[in-house]
Amino acid sequence: MVSHDDVKYVARLARLKLADAELERYAEQLSGILDHINKIAELDLEEVKPTSHVISITNVFRKDAVRPSAPPAAALDNGPEIESGAFRVPPILDTEEQ
Amino acid sequence: MTAGYEAVIGLEIHVELSTESKMFCGCRVEFGGEPNTRTCPVCAAHPGALPVINEKAIDYLARIALSLDCDIPPGSIFHRKNYFYPDLPKGYQITQYDQPFAIEGHLDVSVDEKDIRVGIERVHMEEDTAKNIHAGASGRIAGALYSLIDFNRSGTPLVEIVTKPEIHSPQSARAFLNKLKNLLKYLEVSDCNMEEGSLRCDANVSVRPAGSSKLGVKTELKNMNSFKHLEKGLAREIERQTELLAAGERVVQQTVHFDFTTGEVTPMRSKEFAHDYRYFPEPDLAPMLANRKFVDRIAASMPELPDARAGRYRRDFGLTPYNAEVMTSDRKLSDFFEECVSHFNDPKLVSNWLMGELLGYLNATGGELADCLVKPASLAELLGMIESGKISNAVGKEVFAEMCRSGKEAAAIVEAKGLTQISDTAELEAMIDAVLAENPEQVAQYRAGREKLLGFFVGMVMKKTKGRANPQVVNTLMKEKLS
Numbered sequence: 001m002v003s004h005d006d007v008k009y010v011a012r013l014a015r016l017k018l019a020d021a022e023l024e025r026y027a028e029q030l031s032g033i034l035d036h037i038n039k040i041a042e043l044d045l046e047e048v049k050p051t052s053h054v055i056s057i058t059n060v061f062r063k064d065a066v067r068p069s070a071p072p073a074a075a076l077d078n079g080p081e082i083e084s085g086a087f088r089v090p091p092i093l094d095t096e097e098q
Numbered sequence: 099m100t101a102g103y104e105a106v107i108g109l110e111i112h113v114e115l116s117t118e119s120k121m122f123c124g125c126r127v128e129f130g131g132e133p134n135t136r137t138c139p140v141c142a143a144h145p146g147a148l149p150v151i152n153e154k155a156i157d158y159l160a161r162i163a164l165s166l167d168c169d170i171p172p173g174s175i176f177h178r179k180n181y182f183y184p185d186l187p188k189g190y191q192i193t194q195y196d197q198p199f200a201i202e203g204h205l206d207v208s209v210d211e212k213d214i215r216v217g218i219e220r221v222h223m224e225e226d227t228a229k230n231i232h233a234g235a236s237g238r239i240a241g242a243l244y245s246l247i248d249f250n251r252s253g254t255p256l257v258e259i260v261t262k263p264e265i266h267s268p269q270s271a272r273a274f275l276n277k278l279k280n281l282l283k284y285l286e287v288s289d290c291n292m293e294e295g296s297l298r299c300d301a302n303v304s305v306r307p308a309g310s311s312k313l314g315v316k317t318e319l320k321n322m323n324s325f326k327h328l329e330k331g332l333a334r335e336i337e338r339q340t341e342l343l344a345a346g347e348r349v350v351q352q353t354v355h356f357d358f359t360t361g362e363v364t365p366m367r368s369k370e371f372a373h374d375y376r377y378f379p380e381p382d383l384a385p386m387l388a389n390r391k392f393v394d395r396i397a398a399s400m401p402e403l404p405d406a407r408a409g410r411y412r413r414d415f416g417l418t419p420y421n422a423e424v425m426t427s428d429r430k431l432s433d434f435f436e437e438c439v440s441h442f443n444d445p446k447l448v449s450n451w452l453m454g455e456l457l458g459y460l461n462a463t464g465g466e467l468a469d470c471l472v473k474p475a476s477l478a479e480l481l482g483m484i485e486s487g488k489i490s491n492a493v494g495k496e497v498f499a500e501m502c503r504s505g506k507e508a509a510a511i512v513e514a515k516g517l518t519q520i521s522d523t524a525e526l527e528a529m530i531d532a533v534l535a536e537n538p539e540q541v542a543q544y545r546a547g548r549e550k551l552l553g554f555f556v557g558m559v560m561k562k563t564k565g566r567a568n569p570q571v572v573n574t575l576m577k578e579k580l581s
Contacts, residue, residue: 013374053379053384055384057384059385059387060151063154064117065118066119070139070142072132072135075142076134085135085248087134088244089184090244092242
């Protein structure tokens, strides 16, 4: 069974804030997924190749050719705070920890 | 290094490839420029945008892998490395994880005239992040008031090269990085400009009792982005860890920052509390199969590598190991050298001229060989003029400097400036007489037995002729006059 702490941990990694009721619900759902994987693991899979991709195409490349970029506004208009043509973000390191 | 302890260093080198376009989209790869002018839905991570692999980047990656004598497994795939950081628009970096492009290589490096072999753990492909500009007094991430993000760099093809923990001193680490940088430049896959960040180096370092085969607790030194920083940072961190161990304390596994201004190493902490990247296969990119044909095609397109070329110079040209190494440190220099030798068959002399005069001139002026006005055939012609006695060696050096500055041919400079060597006995005798007459005191001393004054007299004649006198002839005549 996935614990509430496990759910909090992965929620933190995904930057999600979960209410207590959600912790319970996701703990159940995630446990269900893990149970399913464990069920599959009971099978003899010795001869089965791991699947990283479900379709069998390989080597999809493009030529190294420059194409026009989008106007800066196309990217910048999505940012909450812009300064000197760049996205402005809060301090990256926790200064209290320094 | 304190006796009884041994340092163990592994390097992680990131190199930006000099492709025209980015790794997964058509935005131009370039340094600098107005912020956020080279972005598109793919490299700015707009929902629904799909990456497509740049074929040239994979060719460059393969060149690097082959030059490091790596194995290229038949298949490799991309993974998503998930973490939050402002310079990573997708919330994950496309990189390679358990199926990297290349594994198990090595690079031989000469340190203090001893050859060491450093194993290469892996070489893989990934994308660079955006650039952060930190606002604040220090301009560094620690203590920044806020940061500005420029996505021009986001998605630049980036190759990561990881060594095995087989380096045991800061000097060796520096020599390794220098050799690798030269090799990458030689392959013409990156400009390796450390100041602009196209070559970056992190180091994992631990210390253990000498003779132990168990690795100690390591720290990661981030952004050792000049040779000097790398060497000094490692030396300081090894010293710090050794002191801890010698005092019976423990090294804490962490990321540390070397402050070049204070010479101190300090821990770095980020808001991310765990390095839990939850890698999974990138579903948007099909696996890459490197078949025999592909590897053979890349191998066939590779130039003769520096080590092989240096070996040939030692064997066929009789160059010293040092000269051979310098002559192959740069592909253009190597080509220049060989072309010059094809016109003037004295490889040792040519290599000495290139090392002393040409590299000296480029160093002093901060110029690049590619822009050098002197062509190999012109240098060969100059060396021919010295060999035939038309000009003296000293004048030759002067003429060479003038050739570098003006791009004129040696013969034209010698002609215009009247620099031909004076070997005419009558002309030289007159000058010798004058020198002796001007320095009666020294003449008396010489005749009283101070024979080393001969050099002084010859020097005076050379000065009078601005280096044009044939020194052998002057020597002989001078001795005769003084006896």
